[in-house]
Amino acid sequence: MLKDIDQGLPQSLERLFELLRIPSISADPDYAHECRHAANWLKEYLETFNFTTQICETEGHPIILAQELSATDAPHILFYGHYDVQPVDPLELWHTPPFEPAIIKDASGCDVIHGRGSSDDKGQILTFLEACRAIYNQTGQLPVRVTVILEGEEESGGEHLPGFLEVQKNSLHPDMAFICDTDMATPDVPAITAMVRxxxxxxxxxxxxxxxxxxxxxxxxxxxxxxxxxxxxxxxxxxxxxxxxxxxxxxxPHIPEEIKSKWQEIGKTDEALLSPIGLKEAAGEKAFKAVEQTWCRxxxxxxxxxxxxxxxxxxxxxxxxxxxxxxxxxxxxxxxxxxxxxxxxxxxxxxxxxxxxxxxxxxxSRAGMVSLNGPVLGTVCDALRDEWHCETAIVGSGGAIPVVNDLQRVFGIESFLVGFANVDDCIHSPNEKYNLRSFHKGIRSWVRILYALQTVKL
Amino acid sequence: MLKDIDQGLPQSLERLFELLRIPSISADPDYAHECRHAANWLKEYLETFNFTTQICETEGHPIILAQELSATDAPHILFYGHYDVQPVDPLELWHTPPFEPAIIKDASGCDVIHGRGSSDDKGQILTFLEACRAIYNQTGQLPVRVTVILEGEEESGGEHLPGFLEVQKNSLHPDMAFICDTDMATPDVPAITAMVRxxxxxxxxxxxxxxxxxxxxxxxxxxxxxxxxxxxxxxxxxxxxxxxxxxxxxxxPHIPEEIKSKWQEIGKTDEALLSPIGLKEAAGEKAFKAVEQTWCRxxxxxxxxxxxxxxxxxxxxxxxxxxxxxxxxxxxxxxxxxxxxxxxxxxxxxxxxxxxxxxxxxxxSRAGMVSLNGPVLGTVCDALRDEWHCETAIVGSGGAIPVVNDLQRVFGIESFLVGFANVDDCIHSPNEKYNLRSFHKGIRSWVRILYALQTVKL
Incomplete structure (x- = not known):
């Protein structure tokens, strides 16, 4: 399976490039038809690997609802992502045109996928969908039930998503959610964002x-x-x-020392956090480090x-x-x-x-926090460790992520934020990129996660 | 002398009305020539009772400098006032036209002089000048040396007065200043504003x-x-x-209890001060009443x-x-x-x-405070008591009065603020008035004060 992904990477990239070429800028009304174009592209794409799909209209851009539920006895996961992208101004600062994706070498010689949406969020959502595609093409069935929700307004307020979820409240019954829209701890260390304030x-x-x-x-x-x-x-x-x-x-909650000490290991020291903003000392509770003050306090x-x-x-x-x-x-x-x-x-x-x-x-809004002792978190951590050969960091997000709250409120489920972006991806800025390694190993990671979830006891 | 003033009151009023008819609105450039008209009127008026006068040009409206210094051995007092007035909008709220002065009955049956500038400050300055005029006409000489400074920009920033005073620093040597631009304690109780924050x-x-x-x-x-x-x-x-x-x-400074207790007698209770602004308790130092907090703390x-x-x-x-x-x-x-x-x-x-x-x-700016134990304050208090048949209130002003600071800084002198206005005079508002009693007894008061100052030991 993983070897198939390696061999199929050029074709996976070509599909990603097709999606990246669609300038689905949700904030600009002139690009509304491009948002619909992206939604249609995703619909057809999802149907090639057995998803039943709907384009759900809203007063704004459409939401894609897709399901592959044949694994009757397995857990049901809801995957959320967004197909819209940020505007590209100022255009003159881009090294290559934002909607002509290309693989280039970055300053350190790494291959990166260059283009608007490569990291936020088209590249990230295709790590998950390409994993589903590869598994289906090899086995004819996914190991878990999967519902995919892809919205087109995340970058422009996302105002129609909560209403859409409310409508689905009694027809969808997911057990947990996965979102692929966050960073890794470092380019080598995977992360699960398990606490959102x-x-x-x-x-x-x-x-x-x-x-x-x-x-x-x-x-x-x-x-x-x-x-x-x-x-x-x-x-x-x-x-x-x-x-x-x-x-x-x-x-x-009390956060175990082993989780917090990892935050220092991955470089979230007081100096690393505060020095870029011109400050020296963490201003909150004296008993906690700066990263703890923002993630878990x-x-x-x-x-x-x-x-x-x-x-x-x-x-x-x-x-x-x-x-x-x-x-x-x-x-x-x-x-x-x-x-x-x-x-x-x-x-x-x-x-x-x-x-x-x-x-x-x-x-x-309440905080979003997954159970640190629950069966899912450990399972996903193990799957990521197998792919990246190091312990997964359990991290937090100081700011709110509204969809996490919406999913908690409507479906009563926890959201696991597993992303392969990096802090230098320039999302929302010129020259957005996504590491080729993130794309490749991201697909492989989801294959491992999906199989691992097959037997998780909820 | 005082009987002459009583008999000459109709003529004094006619002179005041002439001045009040000049719309010397300093803030409005369209009225610049009216300001000059008022200055010229005052120059000619002052010359009729032996003052030597100059119209001193500034970049704004002119300043009148007038002197009668024949009482060689007597103290030298500087009298400050202003001949400019506030704008009159909204005109439709005036009961009679603002620059057509008239004596009317107020709601309580008192005679009042109605018109813009009647109280602020033309009526007040003429109490002093009519006193000088009466004394000169009777005796051919004033009991003290008098320098009069009348500016035309008090209502529009007064920016040229400090520079003018600096220029006069080495030629004028007044012993003290008198200003007639403040209120009485009540319509029956005279007041000297002796402390300005x-x-x-x-x-x-x-x-x-x-x-x-x-x-x-x-x-x-x-x-x-x-x-x-x-x-x-x-x-x-x-x-x-x-x-x-x-x-x-x-x-x-420590303010003697007899001065402070007078403030309560003249009605400056916490309730009287705070209730009109919707408050109940004085918010400053707990050991002091509201009026003390604003006047002497x-x-x-x-x-x-x-x-x-x-x-x-x-x-x-x-x-x-x-x-x-x-x-x-x-x-x-x-x-x-x-x-x-x-x-x-x-x-x-x-x-x-x-x-x-x-x-x-x-x-x-420093506070302006006259010596509470000095010879001048007691002398003026006594003169006022003789006229008004009650003890003079020594009061304060919470807000700054810039000319007091300027006179202190340039000439090193104290300013005694003796005014006969009342809180209901509607200065700066439609239907400005000045009690006829204030005008009449104001002139009489200044006669008493000027004679009393003749022998004061500095």
Whole structure:
């Protein structure tokens, strides 16, 4: 099987190149027909290896739903990817045209697939689909049941995916999800992104006097809402960098030392993370390293603050109100609604009697976290180790990945993010590339994973 | 003398009405010739009672310099006022045309002089000048030496006055200044504004990462400058409402209890000050009442704060910088430059090693405070008591009055602010008025003051 993949690599690449040549830029309405072109191409492609397919219309770009469910007794996996790509501006910075894919040597002599979408996400999704294709062509059947969902709006808001998933809620019954849209730990070390932080966004506005005041006439005597707001913000963290909202750390999981030590091994040191942004010391909880603070620890950030006179020069005003946009990043089982409630109580406790506060919600999503002790994670890790000859890194993502939340909410399933991209792939930038090695060994990895999942006990 | 004033009141009013009919709106270039008209009118008027006069040109409206120095051995007082007025929009809200002065009855049956400039400041300056005129006409000489400076840009920035004063620095040698541009304590109680707060303005910008960051990817680990700024602002006041900048209270004077208790008697209660602006409790130092906090205690106010995303909706950013505009109101002998220096040191002590801070200065002026035990204050108080038959209130002004600082800086003299306006005079608004009683008893007051000053020992 794996030898067939090696021998068929030129043909696999040719299929990838066909897809890469379609400029399916979802953000630009002028390219809507190209998005449909890509969807149609994928539909026909999937049908060549026994998937039943539908092009599902949305108010935006279509979503492809494809299934190969013949392995009746095996687990049912849902594979999510996206066929749309980022715009290509500024075009003059590309070394070769973005939609004329080519294999070139990078600075270190490695072969890379050059072109928009090679890494994000067409190259990545074809690692999975070429694996399915090879297995089907060799055996006439996949080892597990597979549902494929490929959307066309991931790069432009993805607003129609959640509604589509809701519609499928009672007809699809996947056991788990796989997503191939993330990085490896290093070019040699595979990674599974097993923890994705959730988010609670809140806007807080504190009102004091019934109008803006002259700070000469009223300065000292009139309550200043900027001062009140600052005091509340200051109190949100204690001297150890811990968030002080009551019950905030309920549901925060303990991450085993062997997982965290791997993060240092793969180079996620404080210096590596902070030095590129001009900083030296991790600013969060003192007991945790920078990578831990962003991957497995919850946080509270002030995303914006506003009040009084903000223009050039000076105006001696005491404003009637001041506001801040504040977000919490959540991990593990933290409950976003409970945190919102406790945060609001916390803020109210800082409001003097003659001020009032208003809140506005800006989203609430749970963290996505797979079971670190569950049977799937270990199985996938082993399969990846067999292909890459080293231990798989269990990593996190500090930012939210909405589809992970959507899949959790609609189907109640965990998402395993297994990707073969690299941090230097220039996704969203000129000269996007995907290592040829990622493409080749990515296909081989999925063959191993699919067979390994065949016997996993859920 | 006083009887002459009573008998001559109709003629005094006619002279005031002539001046009020000149629409000397300094902010509107279309009225520049009217400003000059007012200056010329005042020049000719002053010459009718023995003042030597000059119209001093500036790049804006002219300044009148007039002197009557024949009382060789008597003190030399500088009287400052302004002949320009505020614009009159919205015109439709005026009950009678703004530049057609008239005496009308107000709601309580009092006679008031109605028209733009009646209170701010033409009516007030003519209380002083009509007093001089009456004394000269009766005696052929003023009891003290008098220099009059009348500017035409007080309502539009006053930018040329400081330069004019500097030019006069070595030719004028006044002993003290009088300004008639303030309110009485109540319609029955005269007031001397003896303390005017100074100001130090500072803009503080705190820089952290070298660019705006995604708060998912970096939240917790990357220093958030809004958080740092909030912590610094919080620390600027202690739990008792005192400003914590080192040595901040050096030079803050003790105000005798009899002066402060008068403030409550004239109605400056916490409720009277705070209830109109929708507040209940004085927010500054707990040991002081609201009026004390604004008149005789220094303060620190946050006039503006800005950082991160401030638009509609939400953006999960950790900004590269955050800034605040912060001002200190000063009293007594507080040193603005020392406070600026100590404040900057204070801020720097809050800056983590991988942040940096920049400061921008926005003005530094000392408080204006007359000696509460000096011979002039008591003399003027006594003269006012004789006219109004009650004790004069010694009051403060929370906001800066730039000319007080200019006179202190250039001539090294104290300014005594003696005004007969009332809080309901609608200065800067439609239907400006000046109580006829203020005009009449104001002239009488100045006669008493000028004679009393004749023998004051400096």
């Amino acid at each position: 959730g988010l609670v966004g809140e806007e807080v506005t504190i009102y004091a006097a019934n109008r803006d005041l002259h700070s000469g006439l009223y300065g000292n005597a009139a309550r200043n809402p900027i001062q009140v707001l600052s005091e509340m913000i200051t109190a949100l963290r204690d001297g150890q960098g811990r968030v002080t909202v009551p019950e905030f750390y309920e549901g925060v 919850p946080s509270c950030e002030i995303n914006g603050i506003s009040g009084g006179y903000e223009g050039a020069g000076f105006k001696t005003v005491i404003p009637a109100k001041a506001s801040a946009k504040i977000s919490f990043r959540l991990v593990g089982q933290q409950d976003p609604l409970k945190i919102r409630k406790n945060f609001r109580e916390f803020v109210k406790s800082f409001i003097p009697q003659d001020c009032r506060v208003e809140f506005e919600s800006h989203g609430a | 100074g100001l130090v303005g500072e803009e503080v910008t705190i820089y952290a990462a070298n660019r705006d960051l995604h708060s998912g990817l970096y939240g917790n680990a990357a220093r958030n400058p809004i958080q740092v700024l909030s912590e610094m602002i919080t620390a600027l006041r202690d739990g008792q409402g005192r400003v914590t900048v080192p040595e901040f209270y050096e030079g803050v 220094p303060s620190c106010e946050i006039n503006g704060i800005s950082g991160g995303y401030e638009g509609a909706g939400f953006k999960t950013v950790i900004p590269a910088k955050a800034s605040a505009k912060i001002s200190f109101r000063l009293v007594g002998q507080q040193d603005p430059l020392k406070i600026r220096k100590n404040f900057r040191e204070f801020v720097k002590s809050f800056i983590p090693q991988d942040c940096r801070v920049e400061f921008e200065s926005h003005g530094a």
